[in-house]
Amino acid sequence: MSRPFGHLPRLRPPRSLKLRLALASVSVIGLSVAATALLVVHDMGARAERSIMDSTLDVDTVSKTISARLANRELALGRSAAQWPQQAPPDLASASAFLRSQAALGALFTRVMVVDGQGRVIAVADEMRVRPGDASVQDHPFFQRAMADGHAIAAEASPAGATGPLEVVLAVPLGNHLLTGRPQALLCGVLRPQTDSLLPELSDHGIGTAAAPVDTVLTDARGRILAHPDDRLLRHDVGDDPQLRAAARRWRQDGAPLEPTAWTWRTGSRFVAMAAVPEADWMVFRSAPADLMLGSPAAARREALWLSVAVALAGAALIMGLSHLLLRPMRQLERRALRLLDDQLPAGAPWPPAAGEIGQLSRAFQHVLATRAASQHRSEELLALMRAILRHAPVGIGFMRAGRFELVSQRLADELGHADAALVGRSARALLPDFAQYRRLVQGAQAAFASGQTYQAEHEFRRRDGHTFWAYLQGAALDRRQPETGSIWILSDISELRAQREQLSWSAAxxxxxxxxxxxxxxxxxxxxxxxxxxxxxxxxxxxxxxxxxxxxxxxxxxxxxxxxxxxxxxxxxxxxxxxxxxxxxxxxxxxxxxxxxxxxxxxxxxxxxxxxxxxxxxxxxxxxxxxxxxxxxxxxxxxxxxxxxxxxxxxxxxxxxxxxxxxxxxxxxxxx
Incomplete structure (x- = not known):
């Protein structure tokens, strides 16, 4: 049965300096190589992403191509309309004859229609034949716009209804009324974006590898799809396309602008570029998968990490060998340092010769030993001086740590009626008449020490024989940030002074x-x-x-x-x-x-x-x-x-x-x- 994780043995760092150097080298080299490789991969990815963003996935080229093809078809319609011989409104005979004379338009449009000023379709030419019209387009937006502006480009439903593809209608005037100047009739060309060579390939390969397809989607100003690589999404909203949903949401948050200037976003795992077709108030969306465009950055990062591991292991092996040679003087210095504990070793015993950093370490050892000996001598002198001061000081002095005396002067012991050795290790609690006074002293001292001040107060103390006397007490913490370092106290007998002061206070009242x-x-x-x-x-x-x-x-x-x-x-x-x-x-x-x-x-x-x-x-x-x-x-x-x-x-x-x-x-x- 396996042991729980809480009882696994703790991993201890290796004691060998060589092994620690090797591990440190592996860590430093591995981290350095890995960091460098990852930075390079990241920089290359960032550069590639900037390049893709700058290229805009050629969406501006596609939008200009669509705009140019629309303009060419509208120009062809206009030239044909200029050959209309009648000044009077067209009838079926004149409209049919005119459409037969313009057979070249059949190569540019799915069908061509002549519509009178009331929106009735007079004649239709499609599939190499001319037939009478049997519909009215009076309520269609393209007809109303063309009658008002003199031309129009609009997307309309196909005769197949809601299940059929959308069709694009281009309309130009056929003669104008002499009095009103409004068109007497319209020459309309109908084409289907998916099949009539209006768009370039809807799925091609842009910048990047050959495996990075770039999809093109054409929508109207409201975001309704006119052309899409997937016919099932025609006439749907562009937001219904999972690959364009985030870009469509952002486009609409910005107010759904129709700007001919292209702009590119990265939305999740795809690049999306868009630009407007100014001739028709359409939008062109082009999208491509980011990983394929950038060449799989995750794989590049994995290769960089494996390379860093291999380089780190090779560097560690080399450092282990060099460390064994270079640290030999260190082992000699270690053996000499351990002999410092040998009392039989003469004071001037030589140290092993060494150069470089090890030689500096040897000299540092010798300097530390000499400094330590001098410091110990000075400490002994200061201790003797402090004992003399405590012995002859005119006031009582005591040092306390953890609430107990560790050092007392002779005067303090005399004032309290104890031998100095008897006070060492005792608490101040036994020196005050009752616990309430002891608590007041402790609380006051803690508050003063915490604020960095000296504690000063008058307290009543009890001698060994039970008699009490008044004393002026001063205390200071050695280090207020570290209370455990202890405190020093000075005690002065003020019984006589206090009696005089009380007498003066009584006399004044x-x-x-x-x-x-x-x-x-x-x-x-x-x-x-x-x-x-x-x-x-x-x-x-x-x-x-x-x-x-x-x-x-x-x-x-x-x-x-x-x-x-x-x-x-x-x-x-x-x-x-x-x-x-x-x-x-x-x-x-x-x-x-x-x-x-x-x-x-x-x-x-x-x-x-x-x-x-x-x-x-x-x-x-x-x-x-x-x-x-x-x-x-x-x-x-x-x-x-x-x-x-x-x-x-x-x-x-x-x-x-x-x-x-x-x-x-x-x-x-x-x-x-």
């Missing part, structure tokens, strides 16, 4: 005296709440202004006033939740943002705050210091809100409390959106 958020931070939080999707929950804003604070400042001093402000800040912070915000807006003005709090509840909280501030007292150097609080309460709108307008409404409620007697709570309705 808080009041240094009361430790509450300042006005800018408070307004920022209000803006965030207005833009948040949680805006639909009820929130309220309290605006608080101390009563009697100026008297404390003026009577006990600013230090006492600062102490009162700190006490009020502590009272406010103790009364609200962690989700709420307490701020000192400036001076003795405070504000409270109550999250998720209805207006009624906010008023209760504001009253509790007012009561606690009122009951609070501060002993200061023998004095008892007290203050009150006027508080305005406004709900935040659930739709779009204007922060400035909201704060202004809260201040207005607070001032209303002051105007109402101070130390009280006043609530305002929600601000219109």
């Amino acid at each position: 808080h009041d240094s005296l009361t430790q509450l958020v300042n006005r800018r931070e408070f307004e920022a939080r209000l803006t965030h709440i207005c833009a948040s999707k949680r805006r639909s929950e009820p929130n309220c804003l309290l605006s608080l202004d101390l009563d009697g604070f100026k008297a404390v400042n003026d009577g006990a001093g600013h230090a006492a006033g600062d102490a009162i402000l700190q006490d009020v800040a502590a009272l406010l912070t103790q009364r609200v939740r962690d989700t709420d915000t307490v701020a000192r807006l400036g001076g003795d003005e405070f504000a409270v943002l109550l999250m998720g709090c209805e207006l009624d509840r906010a008023q209760q909280i504001a009253e509790q705050i007012r009561a606690r501030i009122e009951s609070h007292q501060r002993d200061w150097r023998g004095q008892v210091l007290r203050v009150g609080a006027s508080i305005g309460v406004v709900p935040m709108p659930t739709e779009a809100c204007d922060i400035a307008a909201l704060l202004a409404q809260a201040d207005a409620a607070c001032y209303a409390a002051k105007r109402g007697g101070k130390n009280r709570v006043v609530a305002c309705p929600a601000l219109a959106a």
Whole structure:
């Protein structure tokens, strides 16, 4: 049982250089000879085709011959018509006598007729006899045209009807009417294109071999066949001829022109030429098989391919013999190159002498060996230098490939609390506090490397003892087009710098005296709440202004006033939740943002705050210091809100409390959106 094609052994290229040269030679010589032969055959075919196209298959000669023969017959009719003796319309006697006197026309036409001005056939001469006419041609196109133009050439049905051949009628006038100038009668000659020597041979031999027949087909302006080598196609459309169907379709697509100038097409396997017969508005088609005209190009191509195979095999045998002689020094060089692996071989061992390309190859081997030794020495020096840099670098440096460390500096190992050897082969996943941070690092690095940029970010790392620290991490791919080449990373501890930065950020958002958020931070939080999707929950804003604070400042001093402000800040912070915000807006003005709090509840909280501030007292150097609080309460709108307008409404409620007697709570309705 044969094995399936999928299990056939793979063909391996030959290992012998001689055999490969021979195969290459066979291929090159064979392809060259085959290509040259095919190009020559193709060029000869193209030249022959151009010659045939230029010759137009002698269709112009045939059309001119038909035109000349028609003209000669029309001229003969005209000369005979000039001998008509009567000025009056012809009758049977005069017409019969006239036809007997023109017996020479019988050699040119199948029959000759005399037709009066009403289209009645008066007399007919055919087959060497004259007889009376018994038909009317008044409705025939040739009669109407001849009466109008003075002459006519037209194809008509034969007396045999639809089964008979078409006949060609030539008509000339027999005398003209003195008043109208129209013909009084017509002299008509009838001939059959197939039999009356009007056409040359319908099937002859044109350009090319003797076995290349050229067929001639004659049609009228509509494409109806008047003459054809196959009588069965007479009176059919030219498109019904399989050999002319494509040419007829193209002729009609071009508008069925009747040009006397010949033109030739190649349609499939045949050449087709055509030209018009201007005397009669006919078309002459001539066609011939392309293969026979061109001399069978397929056979020529087969012979060229066999010749190329024979030449290639002969060339390969010759090259095999020459290769055996010319490649002998190559085998000596091969044996010497294999000895490079022998450790016992002295460094200066000689190479076999050779000239030409093999000698150049030997010298190239020696140069490569010397360059390799120098390069290896430089690589060892660079490796030692890189290890020294990694050992003394002030930042942590690591090289990673396939997600694992392959090389780490001493500083990086110290920062992470590991020995440098312990980090080699480990993934960065174990050095970050959780998987979410590791995924963020990986995704950010991949995006940066893909765009050809350096990855830079701050990350929290975990030391071996479990403590975490913040570091500034930089990474770059060695080759962004080949990620597998690895990446290099630099790590710097920024824990102290980050703590300073956080302290500065906190100081910028808080009041240094009361430790509450300042006005800018408070307004920022209000803006965030207005833009948040949680805006639909009820929130309220309290605006608080101390009563009697100026008297404390003026009577006990600013230090006492600062102490009162700190006490009020502590009272406010103790009364609200962690989700709420307490701020000192400036001076003795405070504000409270109550999250998720209805207006009624906010008023209760504001009253509790007012009561606690009122009951609070501060002993200061023998004095008892007290203050009150006027508080305005406004709900935040659930739709779009204007922060400035909201704060202004809260201040207005607070001032209303002051105007109402101070130390009280006043609530305002929600601000219109």
